[in-house]
Amino acid sequence: MAASPGGAQPANPLIEARFFIPQPRAGSVPRRRLAQKLSAGTGTRLTLLSAPAGFGKSSLLAQWLEGEPDVAWLALTPAESEPSQFWRYFLAAVARIRPSATEAAASQLEATPAPDCIAISRTFVNALAVESRPFTLVLDDYHEVDGLEIGEGIAFLVDNLPPVMRLVIATRSDPPVALSRLRARGDICEIRVDDLRFTREEVGAFLSATMRLEVNDNGVASLESRTEGWPAGLQLAGLSLQGRDDLGAVIDSFGGDDRYIFDYLLDEVLAHQPPDVRQFLLYTSVLGRLNAGLCEAVSGCSGGQATLERLERDNLFVIPLDQKREWYRYHHLFAEVLQAAIGTAEPGRLSELHGRASAWYAAHGHTGEAIHHALAAGDIANAADLIETSWRAMDTSRHPATWLSWARQLPATELAARPVLNAGMAWALLSVGDLEQASMYLDAADAAAAEPAPVVADHTEFNVLAGVVASARAYLAQANGDARATIVHARRALDVLPATDRLRRGSPSALLGIAAWAVGDLEAAEAALADGVAARSDDSRYALPASYVLGLIQVGRGELDRAQRTYQRAIDVHGEATGQQLPGLADLHIGLADVSYERNELDAAEVALATSKELGNPAAGPHWSYRWLTLAARLAAARGDTDGAFALFDRAEEQYVRGPVPSVRPIGALRARLQLRHGNIQDAVAWVDRQTAGLDLLQPIEREFVDIVMAEIAVRRPGSRSGVPAITEKLEAIVSAASASSRIANLIEAGIVLAQAYDVAGDSARARQAVEDALTTGGQAGFIMPLVDGVQPLRSIIATLDPASPAAAYAATVLAEFGPGPFAPAASGAGLPEPLTPREIEVLGLVAGGMRNHEIAERLVISLATVKRHIANAYGKLGARNRVEAIDAARSLDIL
Amino acid sequence: MSEEKHQPGRYEIRVRGRLPGRWGAWFAGMSLTYETHSGETVLRGPVADQAALHGLLARFRDLGIPIVSVFELGSDSDPP
Structure with a gap:
């Protein structure tokens, strides 16, 4: 069998006969x-x-x-x-x-x-x-x-x-x-x-209605006691009585023989069949299911269909498995006793019959049954050949556990000599999460390949074995969090695999991409992932999660439009077009929401998140829930619902599952930054103090953002001035590294914090340059959110920018998000235990202007519930019970 | 599970009814003896391990033959 993927024949087809509801026999009791x-x-x-x-x-x-x-x-x-x-x-x-x-x-x-x-x-x-x-x-x-x-x-x-x-x-x-x-x-x-057990009445009814025999009461009683009401035994007895004139005498002879009744009666029945039917029955008894072609191949008798239909009509324990009378099976008991009979009559014959059955099944694409019969024939080498050549198709159709159950039936000596089979074992074990065993089989594959005469059935796989093994080693390394080793093995795999082998290059290029991303090389990461997605564009189960990763990398590079296209195309091709809800589809909608969020299109982000949630369970990948909760938290924070945001961050952290895909915005860092920006410096500092132990476990790309947040906390904690030079140095290093590798998202985040650091140190010229750079970069890439959040403490610096510069124009766009009003919490509402958010101030301003809630909702394009929440939050912070008190308090505190 | 060593042992399995001797091959080469007085067939012979024993018992189950008893004979009690 060819090991090519996506052929017309599925690797592991469901056997329809298993689902057939048997029909009651005509004349059954x-x-x-x-x-x-x-x-x-x-x-x-x-x-x-x-x-x-x-x-x-x-x-x-x-x-x-x-x-x-x-x-x-x-x-x-x-x-x-x-x-x-x-x-x-x-x-x-x-x-x-x-x-x-x-x-x-x-x-x-x-x-x-x-x-x-x-x-x-x-x-x-x-x-x-x-x-x-x-x-x-x-x-x-x-x-x-x-x-x-x-x-x-x-x-x-x-x-x-x-x-x-x-x-x-x-x-x-x-x-x-x-x-x-x-x-x-x-x-x-x-x-x-x-x-x-049949009662005596049922025995009588069975003999007359089903078997069409006229047996007197004594005969019925005698058969009942001899068979103990066992229906199968009774059916065989009925068969052996058919065509006999002297029913009474024959029944009496049953009573005189104490042999295992099925064995005894089967002899009787077989003795009365024509020789070709007898051979047909005996030879085909090794088959789990029967059809005409298979029976002819195994028994050597012609006229398979006619024989099957005759056996069914004659009550000879043949059961149809579909309406069309294509597939049948023997009653299990009947088949077992027939097999015992042939095993004793022609001891050598069984393995020959199993061998023929195996060949027929293999030729008809039923690999599982072909392997079963090859093993039953004792033909280990043939079974191993079948298992080896079925691996690629079983892997592509994602049945590694079934394939493993086949391969594990082989003796260790047979396995040891086969490099391709060992590589298959390794990949299958990786797929089921057994990393340790997988590593052993990779070594065994290398060892077997190094032998002078390795046993090979699948030469296509053998020719690319080095690439397949290197890909598996790359997978193993990334699963163990060793990105640098992943890159070495994945590069080797891509070196040795032919450029035209899109199927086998998919995995190492994706791994190379993820590893390159993890160490911060986004350009290589994007190229590798894009290659992988293009190569496996017909494999939704690969393309969905790979597209999500590709989009995240593109966001990291500042390519929001490109990321949006990546997500949308994957959704269109692998979701809309197929009508299937495959795992990873819901994650792509989180990706779309993320792009909207970065652009400060909060309503669009909310819609995309809602779509993702509606798709729900079947379409969600294993990392869906914490990804969704994290973005929902950031969205809530942007809407001014700080408490809701913290609650969502907590839930996200509970749901967090570590995986091979880096977490570029770790939940803890996002939460600490929110605490910082809402005046809760102690908790943010406490988070920094907890980080020391875990930092080494982070991948470099995760570490970069954590370092940026820790720097911002250090700059803004009270009495930070003495530490600022060291922090500034660190941020300069981050900015220059992020700039060199086009990690645009981190460059913007780091640039803003660097501007704050210069500002705190009193170096307003450099602060102005840094904020101008961040605004220019952000403006080119279309990022608004990181700036909205970050530029608040820098308003006085921004005011000094050249009004004609692109940075100043973009600053105006960003700052317009807040409408009129003061920006830095310290300047407005000093003395409040918890400062109002910009959005709360904006809403309150509109309230003071006499707008009704639904008008505010329309004006700001947010929901009515969100407006009410902002108002309630503002009242709470101002200690006000109603509009008038709130507006008075806000005015007296210079907030409005 | 304990570190039990599955040395091949010999077993005696009694089933109800008469099973002709030719069935011995089907039951992994065990010897078959019919006892007229009890109406039971006695199978004796080597059984590779517990898994093989269970396989043997499942075979009786699948043939609908009632099992009366199963004894371990020990490895040396019968000359091969």
């Missing part, structure tokens, strides 16, 4: 007493059908649920015992009737390659809370997947399931839920082996 028991169990937490093979669990459910519209069915096989596969099928089954209930959990599953079963289960249960129409989910053959992890997820589901969903589990072994507790509470509807 109606099991009314059991159907009544099931119907009476509505409202219980769990419906459990627990009995050995062949007791008619699935048939009973098919009968009971026939014609019901709100039923989802999942027939499990060992292939779903790997948790991510299990939940993929589980959610796909429910999605057929209640798609909205599965979206959040499906997104979570997509985003977490190695899922926590309880977390997926919880997300699913939460989504059920808004479902109102009841439905039923059947998990058939649950024993096939029962393991610790899936069991925990199911137990959580049973404990927390809202009544809207009825969970039905059919299994040969009890699931790991607290059955005794459920029984004590009457919270379970349970059908066990003794319920499922």
